[in-house]
Amino acid sequence: MKRNKPLALVAGVALLSLAACGGGGDDSSSSGSGSDRSFGEQTGGTKDAKRQGPAAEVDGATAGGTVTVYLPGDPGPNSLDPTDGWSVTGNSIQQALTHRSLTQYVRDSETGDPVLVPDLATDLGTANEDYTEWTFTIRDDATWEDGKPVTAEEVAFGMQRSLDADTFPSGPGTEYSKQYFLDGDSYGGPYTDKGKKYDGITVNGQDVTIKMATPFPDMDYWGAFMAMGPAPLGNASKPPNYGQDPLSNGPYMIEDFQPNQELTLVKNEQWDPNSDPGRHQYVDKWVFKFNQDQAKVDQIMLSDNTDSQTAISTALGSDKYTEANDALGDRLVQQTSQCVSTLTPDYTKITDINVRKALAYAYPYEDVWFATGEVPGVTRIPANSVMPPGMAGKKDFQVDGEQITYNPEKAKELLAEAGEEGYEITMVYYEVDPLAVAGQKQITKGFEEAGFKVKAIPVQVSPYDIWLDPDNKTNKQLNLRGVNWCSDWPAGSTMLPPLLKTDAVYNTAQFSEDAIDQKMKDIATLPLDEQGDAWGALDEEIMTDYFPIIPTAFRNDLFVFGSKIGNPTGDGALGAPNYKDVFVMQ
């Protein structure tokens, strides 16, 4: 899952929320002075197939009130069509409040870990032995906002829509439905292949059965995406108009949506709490304000006036961190995200592993974090491999025995060993963002001290536009790129293949090894309980043997809650505030 604003990712400006499936940070210990804020143990998610509605009451929760959510620097989604949703911001809001799908995550109130529980399905689905056929039984008491029941046909239709890559080119279905569902590569979806019958998804009474092209053990996780939810049949859900005002089936419905500005949600009276094991309907009204100015929001949240008492901010400026940490206590929530920032040396150009390692030693980690407005050790922590902490099978290994830190002497030795002293690095940076410029200065300085030559090209568009465009003339010159990636669910299959499989879109390192590709394929066929460890082992193997990608940091987010917001917590599944369980204290 990528973020709405990749620029910020590249620049390393942690102003946005990210997708994540880790546990929540240990927030309660930090009400004192700020210096002792640290992370709790992260663990992978758990599953509870038997959870039934209504969702457990939150201690002390009261109904009523309006919550305003400020999203600094975050443009928000352009379309609310569930099939199109593949951004952290949009999915975290819609999946928690307006759009239901097969499964969902709830936050375990004791451990803070996300738990995968049923949503529109009565359980987490049943698969056949080799995970090539999944059956979900759709519950009969869920309703749309107009009072009509959600039918199994509508769920099946919603899932078929996710196969329409031409209509929803940036939807998550392009990665998962197209790849795993039967005939996903040949069937163009209900809009592109109009009238064509699709055999991959069949409905029998309340049962929806999905046939897979290849074994897909993670279907229950994939079911937690709102793209795996219902859509009204026929023209009622025709894109692109449906994306401006989609029919809601969660506890809230859309009152007003102005893309990149504001989203207002009000109570959906037709939603039955007994039908939903995860969501609450405490708050009367939600107002999401996109593209806010960080400095302004920080002032509002720290002022604790009547407006900000019932407000939430999804980011905190690093310059206000100390002040906020002292003043807010529990109301400043630190949320781990299952995200990794990386540098990707071009595997076809920088062929010597020693040069790639020298780059890793030449990158001035802490200096870059400072210069780009991060709080070292809080919003950025050192990384050892591609898989983020808390992911099943994650190994706590170090490529060179200990954590790679900035060490120009070591980098020089490695360069000398490779016989490549004065190796020239060509990279781009986003000139429009002063923080990105400051970060690039640090990188250039670090690399040059380690004996590299650096050619840094300023660009005025998102670096992703350069890196992902194979025909771009600037891109052709580059031998060092980068990518920041968040997992879609806590499994290595959403981290390693998208970044390191041959010809994957976000494989900006151009890494390609047949042996590794084959291993990625093989892991998908392993029994489910062995897959986690297999991904962890593959992660270690890739890093140790090839070192094709330089992980620079694991990422964390800071959320600020107003003083009258009850249950200030983060949603570990999506790396957003825990919208599901929040209430206004009366």
Add this chain to the structure above:
Amino acid sequence: MSQPTAPETLGSLTDETPVDPNSKASQEIAGKSPLRIAAGRLLKDKIAMACAFVILFFILIAIFAGVISDFFGVNTDTQSPSQFLDVLNGGMPKPEYGPPNGGFTMDHPFGIAPRSADDNLAYWLYGARTSLMIATGATLFATIVGIVVGLLAGFLGGVVDRVLSFFVDTFLTVPFILAALTIAPILNERFNDSDNYPTIQKFSLVAVLALFGWMGMARLIRGEVLSLREREFVQAARVLGMPTSRILFKELMPNLAAPIIISVSLMLPAFVAAEAGLAFLGIGVTDGASWGRTISFATTYFEQYPLYLWEPLIGVVLLVLSLNLLGDAIRDALDPKTRR
């Protein structure tokens, strides 16, 4: 015998006491040109002299930025923030490196910047250089273009005047900020992989400022020339068969000295402010020191570290204010009709 002085000439309207034409004092005045008279008045103006000193101070700083930084042992090199900044204190400089949490130190007399740990003094000195260099360059180009266009349009008249005036009006309709915002990415697209990118950026900034700064000068000169070209001395020069270029530069130009000097002295501060404004908006000099850029960084830290914002701010305000006041004083000195 001389005629009594006509009421509209210089002597009667000024507050200078009338002198006997045959006295010693009168003979001392006799040889002075209007510009020398103006200079004499300017020297007596205390505010103008104070401003001139401030401007001289900044000019010296701009010229000797390198020497002064060496003297203080500071430079604009990229520093390692992790060495100088305090993680636990919102990324502010550690107390031993100066304000806001510690006392001033001789290593960094102006303190260091949060986030990047750059030395404030070095950036301030080089910021003055950038500011004055770009403003001077832009003023020079705008003045030359303005004078040439104004002279030609005013003196030749007819079709030439109409065409040139059309261009002046066209440029006046283009919104300056919008044009600057549009041109920056175009230049980047063309030159971003050039090694001289920072230099190209500076020249393009001068070009943009000059491109949208010459029209006022051109109009002013055109108006003056229109009134001068029918005067007897110009007619006489024509009758004598002087070439047009000689009439323009030998006969008309000296009479235009006053409006040109006034215009230039007011154009400079406008360009200094425009450069800082553009840098604040993130266009202009992105690579290197600039006061406007430092101001845009510093605004978010105003509460915790006000000094960081005050330094470049005082630089810009002092320079622009001094240039403006001096410009006003020059205008007053050159204008014989002024009463003070």
